[in-house]
Amino acid sequence: MSDFSALCCKLLLGFCVFYSTNIKAADFVGTKQCISCHQNQFSAWQGSDHEMSMNHATDEYVLGNFEDASFVFRGKENRFFKKGEQFWVNIAGPDGKFNDYQIKYTFAYHPLQQYMVEFDDGRVQLIPFAWDSRKQEEGGQRWFDLYPDQTETHQEFYWTNTGQNWNYMCSDCHSTNVAKNFNAKSNTYKTTFSDINVGCESCHGPGSNHITWTKQKSIKKAHAGFERELSKAVSHWRLEANKATLTAESINPSQQTLVCAQCHSRRVQISEKDHVKGNNFGERYLLSRINNPLYYPDGQIYDETFVYGSFLQSKMERNGVVCSNCHDPHSTKLIMPKEQLCLQCHQSDTYAQKTHHQHLDNSAGAQCVNCHMPETTYMQVDERADHGWHIPRPDIAKQLGTPDTCLSCHEDKNSEWSSKKVEQWFPQSSTRAERHFSRVFSAADQGYANVASALSHIAQNEANSNIIRASALDRLAPFPDNNTIIAVARGAKHSDSNIRLGAISGSAALNGAERWRVIAPLLKDEVLAVRAQAALAIVPLWFELSEDNKNYLTPALNEYMQIQDFNADRGYAHNNQGNVFVYQANYQAAEKAYKTGMKIEPYFANSYTNLAELYRRQQQNNQSIEVLKAGQKASPENASIDYQLGLAYIRAKQTSLAVDNLKQAAIKAPNNAQYHYVYALSIESINSNEAQQSLNKAYQVGGNPQHLYALCELQIRLNSFQANQCINELSQVVPENVVQQLKSTLQQRQSVIQN
Structure with a gap:
């Protein structure tokens, strides 16, 4: 044995003796303590994305x-x-x-x-x-x-x-074992960590019990002293008759994906609890679901979403695949060449054939990842693959403008071309005949009416992944009807916490009594994120609740407020607390919270607009104006402040200032239909041509028939020759009785003019 090896053994022995007598359970001990016994894993980790994280x-x-x-x-x-x-x-x-x-x-x-x-x-x-x-x-x-x-x-x-x-x-x-340690009073941090980078205990959990176990192996303890189950979910795959993909013999409980998801996800941290020990992501994080602007309506990645939300959409996740089926957790590299990865389960005599991929063998188009895991470049140079494993749908891309994977290689073509190609290749495809959620999601995101039934169907369809069902429930919030009530009520009882969270979001469409009936049971949910979001959904009903119901709500509401305390280094957290105080008519506390948010994050616009609204409620319009003017200086690019200031000037009967600010709001947020609409109303008597242009812009941007109706009505009052054309266009999107009413008004005005 070399002198160095002997020294390592002595150090390890001394360390183990020390920890066996002095360390309490589940303490972090640092990556350096793992090296001597786990040299292969340590060597793989060196130079990896995890070691180099910081x-x-x-x-x-x-x-x-x-x-x-x-x-x-x-x-x-x-x-x-x-x-x-x-x-x-x-x-x-x-x-x-x-x-x-x-x-x-x-x-x-x-x-x-x-x-x-x-x-x-x-x-x-x-x-x-x-x-x-x-x-x-x-x-x-x-x-x-x-x-x-x-x-x-x-x-x-x-x-x-x-x-x-x-x-x-x-x-x-x-970093590993981070404690943020933010002091809101002094607005300072004393952040600590046990390892500067992503070390062993980031994934395995605190290692002191493991070290004790190494000295007391006679004591039977699961996972060698660790508390986490990180093995693969499937230990044996089998090929069933008439199938081209291996099937899991059984799917065993594994926390591996939960561990990886803590970093490889788009989420908000809500606590420093161990979500793996709690066996639910929502104990520590609030996951972003498949919504605009993070994802395209077909579920493909748009913004940086860091894998987990995409993975939850996939058939892989539902069938027992976990991260280590493809990635080595220590080196973070693929476990084999990427062209071989998929063929672990997908049989090559079916999938690695031209009859499937329709491209020349060994070409880019023959590689599974190029069609099913398209890459998007973030941070200007960082290409990241979509882990949703979506089936290429150029027909959807053609209709909705979502990414067309085919055009990644065929840059000189368009989705019309690729859609025809796919149809020629797979004329009997059942995929194209399926009712894909993307069209409904897109319609809902654009505010089209009459989508509640379709969203409700998606939310209750077990063929969809749970994250898609949850995202459909999210989108139900603006669409109150019986379908919404049924879907939300069923979602609130679902075993998957993401679906329950989606139901809570969708419950905004329900009236007070209905919302309480459906959501109140979730105030006692086993998952922190669900309890807190349920409290947020119900607190606007504060003055409708009995004392008993308020008492029932309070523990979960306190947890929601504690989450905001945890994130007190951000303006939004104080803004959230201020909103709760407003619901409870505690205006003094709300004012303090909004002002604290301004101090913590001066450029966070909502603190200004919400404080201004608070003053408006108290009939203090001058104070509202002053707050919004301060907001303009702190966040000059934010259109919502200009818009609210314009409304405040209207209340103050300062028309010129109102028009100026409403115009600025429409300029800064050209895709906000409401801003164009209100600006048009403000200048109707001053500049009718510009008013018409703004109403037309509002309709083109938002597709809201109300805005087109307002344009038609204005053109009738102006005796414009364009009124008939406007009414004809409106007839395509509103009931016949509305059109007839406008036509009647137009005829009456024309009759008066002729006489």
């Missing part, structure tokens, strides 16, 4: 050029240099002036690496410039600006603001 800025980890390098952005020079062994940057700071900042930490390594500065108040912030670590021939080895549109100090993603704050945005995923 590190101290040293020569070992920094990849970027800090040899007095410079990067000119928008005519201003940013410099990257060293002082001894320290790495420094000279860039514009929170005041917009250039200063030197020490780089304390690195973030990731490929295909880009980011860098972080630590401030005296405990904030750790990501600078806006990243190092493209790809090879030079691939376009790498250069500095570039990650957020070129976030260069103003009032913008959320300006580098010193909350959008680039590691403590809130990043730490829970990039």
Whole structure:
């Protein structure tokens, strides 16, 4: 035995003896304690995405050029240099002036690496410039600006603001055993972690019991002292007759996906509880469902969603596949070449054939991932695959404008071409005949009426994945009818917590008594996220509730408020608390909460608009105006503040100022139909031509027949020759009696003019 090995054994023995007598159960011990016994796993982990998730800025980890390098952005020079062994940057700071900042930490390594500065108040912030670590021939080895549109100090993603704050945005995923430790009174952090990067215990959980187990193996303990079940869900796959895909012999309980999802998901953290021990994602996180603007209506990824939401849509998830069926959890690499991965279960004599993929063998089109896992580029250079494994649907892409996978290669074609190709290849396909949820989701997202029945069907159809059913329930909120009540009531009783959460969102369509009846049982749900969201759904009914019902609501409502306390480093949390206080008519507490939110996050617009609304309720319109004017200065790009200020000026009978602000709102938010509509109403007597243009824009943007009706009505009053054309267009989207009423009015006005 070498001297080094002997020393390791002595150190390990001493460590184990120490921990067996002094460490309490389930303490974190650090990755270094795992090395000597798990050398193969440690070697695989070294250099992996997990090991490189975050590190101290040293020569070992920094990849970027800090040899007095410079990067000119928008005519201003940013410099990257060293002082001894320290790495420094000279860039514009929170005041917009250039200063030197020490780089304390690195973030990731490929295909880009980011860098972080630590401030005296405990904030750790990501600078806006990243190092493209790809090879030079691939376009790498250069500095570039990650957020070129976030260069103003009032913008959320300006580098010193909350959008680039590691403590809130990043730490829970990039380090191990993180405690955020934010102090709302002093507005400071004392964030801690046990490992700076994603170490062993990020996935396996605290290791002290495991170390004790290594000295007391005679004691039988599941998982060698760990509490998590991380094995694959399927231990044996079999090929059944007349099937081309392997089937799980049995699907065993596994928490592996829950562990991976804690980082590989788009979600909001709501506690520091161990969601794996609780065996439900909602104990620690609130998952984003398949909604705009994160996903396209067909479920494909749009924004950065980090895998889990896509994976939950897939047949893979329902049939027992877990992450380690494809990825090595220690190296984070694929376990085999990607062209072989799918053939573990999908039989090659069916799927690796031209009759299936319709492309030349060994071509790009013959590779499963290119058609079923299309990549989207984020952060300018980072290509990420969609883990929904969707069947390519160029017919849907042609209709809805969703991504057409075929066009990833065939850039000179369009979806009309690819749709015809697929139809020629698979004329008997049952897939194209199925009622896909995407068309209904798209219609609901655009506010089309009469979609409640279709959404309800999707929500109750067990052929759909649970995350899609939950997302259908989400979309029911604006569409109250009997179908909605039935779907929400059934969803609220479902065993899947995401479906219950979707039902809670959809319950906004229900009247007070109905909402209480359906949602109140969820106030005692076993999952924190469900209890808290149920409380949020019911608290607007506060003054309709009996004292007994208020008492029943209060424990879950307290948990909801505690979640906001946990996220007190964000303006939205104080805004949420203020809204609850408003529901309870505790206006003094609401005012304080909104103002605290402004202090914590000055550019968060809702704090201003909600405080202004609070003042309006109390008939303090002048104070409402002053708050909104302050909001304009703090968040000048936000259209909602201009819109609310315009309404406040209307109440104050200051028409000119009202028109100016409503116009600004419509300019800043050109896709907001309501802003165009209200602006049109405000200038109708001042500039009728512009009013008509704005009403037409409102209808074109939102498709709301009310806006087209208003345009027709205005043209009738103006005796416009376009009135008939407008009425004919309106007749396509409204009942006949409405059209006849307008035609009658038009005839009467024409008769008066002729006489």
